[in-house]
Amino acid sequence: MQIIHATFASGEGEEAVELIENLGMEVEDYKLIESDSGDLLIINLLYDKVDIIIDKLKGKFDFTNNVHRSLMIFTPDTIIPRNKEKVDQESYRSARETIINYARDNSEVSLQLIFLALVAAIITSLGLIINNTPVIVGSMIIAPVFGPIAAMAIGIVLGDLKLLGRGFLAEMTVVGIAVSVGAIFGLIIPNVAVNHALKVRMLPTLPDLLIALAAGGAGAYSLIKNVKSQQLVGVVIAAALIPVMATIGIGISLGNLNLIVGATLLLLGNFFALLLAIILVFYYQGLKPQWWYASTAKKLIKRSLIILTVSVIILTLPLSAITYQQMIKEKPEDIVRKVYRQQFSDQLENRLVSIEIKPKSKEILLVLYSSQETSSTYFKFLTNEIKNKLGTDYNVIFEVIPTKIIRPTVSIEQ
Structure with a gap:
């Protein structure tokens, strides 16, 4: 009531x-x-x-x-x-006026939005550079990213072009701030490297797209039921784009094209997926425009759904390729590395150089440094462990580069 x-x-x-x-x-x-x-x-x-x-x-x-x-x-x-x-x-369901007020409040390019975007961008950029996940999550809660996207979706469903434009301008403002801050910190902090936090956002996959769709649907449902819903905090974290924006900036400062392209794909995929999910949930939950906007809303919804659906489908192509590379093709290599670390890495000062997987011929080539005294028993043991994990049809080959330990004695003259 x-x-x-x-x-x-x-x-x-x-x-x-x-x-x-x-x-x-x-x-x-x-x-x-x-x-x-x-x-x-x-x-x-x-x-x-x-x-x-x-x-x-x-x-x-x-x-x-x-x-x-x-x-x-x-x-x-x-x-x-x-x-x-x-x-x-x-x-x-919340009143349409309540939802519109939420959209207006969260799509205004105000000092508050700029300040929150700046602070969130600083926190997330530093979190990415030092590879600190809790810090990155904290920035997601602060960042005013979800509100402008929701405002755009509400503008589309209600046929309010002004609200749509305000939401887009607010979102682009946040993007500009986050990318700029990421680039600045990437330049001023010495020895910035592509760590795990950055690599995750450099290699987006199809599950990332599905997460954005689910988060957008949950956010829209929470909004239409209660604009003050506590579930929105979880949605903001799940759908957070501020780390992705900062990653693009860090990639620009490093001159790393792979980082820029990968993070941009993730940003676009999440943006389109969020917008598509929010529009669908609002529409099917019965959010209706005022009668004088009905005709505009009908056309806008139809065009938006077509554009967003096509965009998401197009983005699934490169994401599918990355997903195959990450989750299917590289999985055997990850398994071999894990087996090696657990069973063999500390024995007789061995050191793994590279792993090459040939799926068609079912061959696994391990190149490693090893002491000359290393017994063949260790290699047989490692072979058995790898076959237990990947299958007995794999043929494990070792290319061993022998090493020699020298411990010179140094005499100290009196």
Whole structure:
């Protein structure tokens, strides 16, 4: 349930009551308080009737330019309804005006947005450079990234081109700040290298796209049910793009084309997937535009869904290739390295140089340095362990570069 407090000039309350009664509002669901200073109409509304009532009231009365009128919408924390069955039968959804206000608040290029984006970019850039995951996660919570994307989706579904443009401008502002800060820290901090945190964002995969779709759907569902939902914090973390933006900047400072291209693919994939999921959930959850925006919204939704779907499909091609490389082709090599580290790396000062996997011929070539005294037993043991993990059809070959340990004695002259 939501509550509307509508104030009017003295005597206008009766007109408002007549309007809502014509819409099927029952006497028990509203209260009119009349006075010489003005009228107050309190309306208790079930969620699916909120938008209709608000549209009719705003169409009948000018709440913007008349000082005697105002319109406020409340969502109570606790409801003890007179007719519980009636409430349970209705769809629980935030009012369209509440969602629009959320979009406007989160798509304004204000000092607050710029400050939060700057702080988040600094934190995430440093977290990426020092390979500190908790620091990176902290920056995700601070970053004002999800709000502008949600605002764009709301603008599309409601046919509000101005809101769509505001959301896009806010998002591009955050992107510009994050990329710039990442590039600056990549330049001023010495010996920046491509560590695990950066490599993860350099090699996006199809699961990253699916995560963005799921996060966008969860975020839209949380918003349409309650714009103050606590689940939005988890969505913000899951859908966070600020580390990806900073990664692009760090890649620019390092002159690393692979880092720039990979992070850009991840950024575009997440952006399009989030937007697509949010639009679909809003649309199928019944978020409707005001009637004068209906025609614009219908065209905008259709075009947006086509563009976003095609974009996501196109992006799946390079992501599929990277996924194959990361999760299928390179998996045997990872297994061999793990077996080697666990079973063999500390024996007789051996050191692995490289691993080459030939899937077609089922050959595994290990190049390593080894002491001349190393027994063949160790190589047989490693071969058996690798075959146990990958299959007995693999042929394990060792290319051993012999080493010799020299411990010279140094005499100290008196």
